[in-house]
Amino acid sequence: xxxNELIWRIAGGSGDGIDSTSQNFTKALLRAxxxxxxxxxxxxxxxxxxxxxxxxxxxxxxxxxxxxxxxxLSLGDSFARNPQEEAYYGDEETKPLTENLDELRExxxxxxxxxxxxxxxxxxxxxERAEANDWHVYPVDLRAIAKExxxxxxxNTAGVGITAGxxxxxxSYFEDLMRESMPDEIxxxxxxxxxxxxxxxxxxxxxxxxxxxxxxxxxxxxxLSGSNAIAYGxxxxxxxxxxxxxxxxxTEVFTLMNKHLPKFGGVAEQVEDEIAAAALAIGASHAGAxxxxxxxxxxxxLMSEPxxxxxxxxxxxxxxxxxxxxxSTGMPTKPEQGDLEHVLYTSQGDSNRxxxxxxxxxxxxxxxxxxxxxxxxxxxPAIVLYDQKLSGELRNVDAEFFDEEPNPDLGATxxxxxxxxxxxxxxxxxxxxxxxxEDGVSPRSIPGQKGGRFLASGNxxxxxxxxxxxxxxxxxxxxxxxxxxxxxxxxxxANSSHQTYYGDEDATYGIMTYGSQQGTVEEAVxxxxxxxxxxxxxxxxxxxxxxxxxxxxxxxxxxECLVVEMNTTEQFRGLxxxxxxEFGPKxxxxxxxxxxxxxxxxxxxxFEATIDDTEFERETxxxxxxxxx
Amino acid sequence: MSAFNAIGQNREVDQNEFTPEIxxxxxxxxxxxxxxxxxxxxxxAAELGLDPEEILLxxxxxxxxxxxxxxxxxxxxxxxxxxxxxxxxxxxxNPKLTVIAAGGDGDGYGIGGNHFxxxxxxxxxxxxxxxxxxxxxxxxxxxxxxxxxxxxxxxQLEGSAKDPLRPLSMSLSxxxxxxxxxxxxxxxxxxxxxxxxxxxxxxxxxxxxxQCPTWNKDAKQYVPYVDIxxxxxxxxxxxxxREAGEAMYETESALYEGKVLTGRYYKDENxxxxxxxxxxxxxxxxxxxxxxxxxxDHEWKRSHDLLDAHK
Ligand SMILES: Cc1ncc(C[n+]2csc(CCOP(=O)(O)OP(=O)(O)O)c2C)c(N)n1
Ligand code: SF4
Numbered sequence: 001x002x003x004n005e006l007i008w009r010i011a012g013g014s015g016d017g018i019d020s021t022s023q024n025f026t027k028a029l030l031r032a033x034x035x036x037x038x039x040x041x042x043x044x045x046x047x048x049x050x051x052x053x054x055x056x057x058x059x060x061x062x063x064x065x066x067x068x069x070x071x072x073l074s075l076g077d078s079f080a081r082n083p084q085e086e087a088y089y090g091d092e093e094t095k096p097l098t099e100n101l102d103e104l105r106e107x108x109x110x111x112x113x114x115x116x117x118x119x120x121x122x123x124x125x126x127x128e129r130a131e132a133n134d135w136h137v138y139p140v141d142l143r144a145i146a147k148e149x150x151x152x153x154x155x156n157t158a159g160v161g162i163t164a165g166x167x168x169x170x171x172s173y174f175e176d177l178m179r180e181s182m183p184d185e186i187x188x189x190x191x192x193x194x195x196x197x198x199x200x201x202x203x204x205x206x207x208x209x210x211x212x213x214x215x216x217x218x219x220x221x222x223x224l225s226g227s228n229a230i231a232y233g234x235x236x237x238x239x240x241x242x243x244x245x246x247x248x249x250x251t252e253v254f255t256l257m258n259k260h261l262p263k264f265g266g267v268a269e270q271v272e273d274e275i276a277a278a279a280l281a282i283g284a285s286h287a288g289a290x291x292x293x294x295x296x297x298x299x300x301x302l303m304s305e306p307x308x309x310x311x312x313x314x315x316x317x318x319x320x321x322x323x324x325x326x327x328s329t330g331m332p333t334k335p336e337q338g339d340l341e342h343v344l345y346t347s348q349g350d351s352n353r354x355x356x357x358x359x360x361x362x363x364x365x366x367x368x369x370x371x372x373x374x375x376x377x378x379x380x381p382a383i384v385l386y387d388q389k390l391s392g393e394l395r396n397v398d399a400e401f402f403d404e405e406p407n408p409d410l411g412a413t414x415x416x417x418x419x420x421x422x423x424x425x426x427x428x429x430x431x432x433x434x435x436x437x438e439d440g441v442s443p444r445s446i447p448g449q450k451g452g453r454f455l456a457s458g459n460x461x462x463x464x465x466x467x468x469x470x471x472x473x474x475x476x477x478x479x480x481x482x483x484x485x486x487x488x489x490x491x492x493x494a495n496s497s498h499q500t501y502y503g504d505e506d507a508t509y510g511i512m513t514y515g516s517q518q519g520t521v522e523e524a525v526x527x528x529x530x531x532x533x534x535x536x537x538x539x540x541x542x543x544x545x546x547x548x549x550x551x552x553x554x555x556x557x558x559x560e561c562l563v564v565e566m567n568t569t570e571q572f573r574g575l576x577x578x579x580x581x582e583f584g585p586k587x588x589x590x591x592x593x594x595x596x597x598x599x600x601x602x603x604x605x606x607f608e609a610t611i612d613d614t615e616f617e618r619e620t621x622x623x624x625x626x627x628x629x
Numbered sequence: 630m631s632a633f634n635a636i637g638q639n640r641e642v643d644q645n646e647f648t649p650e651i652x653x654x655x656x657x658x659x660x661x662x663x664x665x666x667x668x669x670x671x672x673x674a675a676e677l678g679l680d681p682e683e684i685l686l687x688x689x690x691x692x693x694x695x696x697x698x699x700x701x702x703x704x705x706x707x708x709x710x711x712x713x714x715x716x717x718x719x720x721x722x723n724p725k726l727t728v729i730a731a732g733g734d735g736d737g738y739g740i741g742g743n744h745f746x747x748x749x750x751x752x753x754x755x756x757x758x759x760x761x762x763x764x765x766x767x768x769x770x771x772x773x774x775x776x777x778x779x780x781x782x783x784x785q786l787e788g789s790a791k792d793p794l795r796p797l798s799m800s801l802s803x804x805x806x807x808x809x810x811x812x813x814x815x816x817x818x819x820x821x822x823x824x825x826x827x828x829x830x831x832x833x834x835x836x837x838x839x840q841c842p843t844w845n846k847d848a849k850q851y852v853p854y855v856d857i858x859x860x861x862x863x864x865x866x867x868x869x870x871r872e873a874g875e876a877m878y879e880t881e882s883a884l885y886e887g888k889v890l891t892g893r894y895y896k897d898e899n900x901x902x903x904x905x906x907x908x909x910x911x912x913x914x915x916x917x918x919x920x921x922x923x924x925x926d927h928e929w930k931r932s933h934d935l936l937d938a939h940k
Binding site for chain 1 (some may be wrong): 632636651681683695697698701703704705706707708711714715718719720721722723725726744746747911912914916918919922923927929930931932933935936939
């Protein structure tokens with residue numbers, strides 16, 4: 001397995017404070033010098049229902065969730081109880097414990113709240129399983145500890161105190177974090193609970209082999225989610241306008257921007273629907289703001305109409321698509337990569353747009369910045385496609401990474417002086433959509449500027465913007481708009497290719513993936529290589545224009561390649577074959593679409609099955625052989 | 630020096646400055662009421678001394694949507710029903726622009742109905758002109774939301790079973806702070822109303838009765854109209870919501886009985902426009918967003934300032 005690591009899972013009902021508790025726990029581990037990564041699992045329900053968060057900590061950077069976990073803090077679902085009568089409803093209360101056991105590793109630790117859960121409530125086989133798996137079980141009356149100092153909701157804190165005690169993690173980290181985030185009247189009783197719980201550990205017998213990894217960070221670290229990074233990338237790129245409509249998981253970016261934009265001199269708008277949201281962003285962009293909007297699959301479907309308008313009028317626009325499991329409303333809180341084709345091709349006509357798919361927190365930041373740079377530099381919509389997984393997972397990054405200058409440059413936009421001198425103004429009319437410029441980009445003016453007036457029209461139009469069905473003009477305009485894609489491809493190739501190569505350059509076998517699955521595949525590659533496999537990975541993060549050169553040279557260099565993606569219809573593999581026009585017989589697919597992202601072990605098994613031609617047995621993932629097999 | 634020197638000149642402007650090289654005859658039929666809107670708008674803009682380059686005219690799709698092609702200013706000919714959200718985004722990015730949105734009754738009251746309601750509710754400082762010809766013109770004569778009950782068309786072969794929409798009452802209840810109805814057959818009133826609408830701080834809704842001689846041969850707009858401000862029969866306080874509501878109700882019923890009533894219906898000068906509301910709450914910058922990019926002294930905050938919360 002993977003050396004010394006802690007994977008702590010906190011489980012309970014939604015609304016029980018699992019999120020905030022796990023965030024503090026993650027920060028405490030980070031402050032203790034460890035590398036951390038979180039994986040969130042929650043149902044589409046506000047209160048109650050089974051939810052957990054896993055925190056993985058190691059002495060080296062963590063790129064993915066692990067396979068299973070080794071410490072469980074089971075809080076019980078307080079919302080499964082009727083608060084008045086304190087009556088228990090069925091077995092909801094035992095679920096946080098029992099439903100999590102399948103993934104608990106041998107030798108693992110279980111802490112559960114005996115104040116909520118009688119030993120008698122546990123099924124007979126619990127003890128057997130515990131024994132067979134060498135699990136170390138610690139029933140503690142967390143509820144009583146919490147109640148003694150005030151309110152039952154502090155069970156979380158008690159649970160954290162016990163975990164820290166058992167693992168030998170210094171309490172001061174939690175004390176600091178609580179002091180920073182809680183008002184005094186809440187902090188004091190919580191501190192009392194924490195200390196009380198910790199003292200109980202001293203009286204407990206505990207013997208287990210799990211050790212907290214040790215590490216010290218050389219540079220200052222920050223803990224960020226993919227959504228944080230997207231919002232921060234947008235702010236640093238000078239985005240000062242956002243319009244949106246809530247939809248999980250896009251809401252995370254949207255609310256972050258709502259929080260920060262007013263302080264940054266910008267405007268955030270929650271509007272009536274997603275059509276309006278994208279239209280407001282286009283209006284703002286046209287009037288001279290760096291603007292964005294976004295949604296998740298269903299809301300993005302509504303945006304396909306304004307998206308086409310932005311393409312036709314060459315209005316810069318950045319859209320975020322935070323995918324979740326479809327079809328239709330699908331599974332609102334579960335990740336999937338099923339929206340790729342939707343994002344690439346939606347909208348009528350020969351549409352053209354730029355699509356990026358960040359693989360991790362760092363790329364979420366850099367690619368969002370790049371999306372603005374391209375959108376404003378080339379007057380084209382740029383979409384950042386990510387998913388529910390990357391949206392919510394937290395990871396530590398060097399703070400230095402974000403020490404970047406803001407970029408308020410509006411891109412290919414003229415000042416009034418430049419308009420007066422512009423060659424394409426010589427006709428006396430501002431030729432906003434002039435045909436023959438080198439990279440297809442015809443610099444724009446902004447309403448209110450002297451000398452720059454023009455009509456932006458979603459109908460085909462002349463260089464001045466007048467509606468036109470003249471065949472020659474049509475061909476010239478189409479060609480110019482398409483020409484921009486080639487220029488963008490060259491620009492990306494030369495300056496900022498986001499593709500990630502991982503593993504041994506000379507390897508015979510390849511794995512290809514895109515977006516949020518990259519970290520998991522990297523970890524799988526490490527394990528495969530340790531098992532003696534000759535394998536490397538290509539993680540693709542620029543989707544359109546498709547990075548032809550990078551992918552072609554990778555595929556040429558391997559005998560076979562497994563494409564890993566979270567959907568049923570092999571959308572990424574299909575895109576690759578469509579764009580490159582070959583390699584079909586080399587590509588097989590490993591697909592997962594049960595609502596959970598890949599675990600490294602699944603990729604390992606899937607890969608081994610591919611090259612050994614053995615049965616692939618996981619019921620959660622599907623193997624699709626190469627075309628022509 | 631400002632980055633947007635076309636804005637706020639207040640010079641003497643000749644109507645002809647709003648005439649582009651391109652001719653409306655290109656797509657509008659002879660006798661179309663849309664010419665009346667164009668004329669009224671040009672007259673109003675000139676009277677207000679607006680520079681063509683400080684106006685952003687956003688239109689939807691339909692014969693009405695072509696207005697932005699025939700009116701010389703910064704323009705955005707957008708998509709069916711979406712002129713208002715586009716206009717809102719532009720106004721929020723640069724509140725100094727004079728923003729006018731326009732479209733047809735199908736465009737504004739049908740496909741764009743949701744946006745209409747919400748733009749009125751938010752009371753954005755802009756003017757919205759709806760060319761109400763009671764028909765879908767550009768798609769060749771289908772029944773529109775304002776077509777009378779019983780209206781026959783290729784999509785309503787037995788006659789429409791729907792009551793027509795009441796646009797004036799709708800915008801009043803949704804929150805528009807200036808509501809008027811005018812008609813292409815009354816050019817002087819039309820110009821005056823558009824002047825008032827543009828001057829008004831808040832969302833001004835002008836339901837502009839136009840005729841479509843091509844598809845709506847029996848349109849009421851041909852019959853004599855009554856200006857309610859000129860007639861002694863109609864005496865009500867246009868700042869009183871309830872009285873305005875009653876006058877609208879009567880007007881909207883009378884139209885389908887062959888009586889065309891036009892004029893000012895509602896004006897609320899006390900209600901703050903949306904941008905001012907946002908400014909008061911600290912959720913709108915003093916300096917227009919669009920200006921910030923051209924201002925070399927503007928201080929650009931960066932996300933690094935926010936990282937303490939992540940340590
Ligand atoms: C999304 C969408 N649906 C339908 C159309 C087709 N369409 C164009 S104009 C129009 C109706 C226009 O009617 P109205 O708004 O009353 O304007 P008029 O032409 O009468 O001025 C329709 C349905 C379209 N362009 N876009
Ligand atoms: S079809 Fe009707 S609305 Fe359209 S231009 Fe002709 S007359 Fe005017």
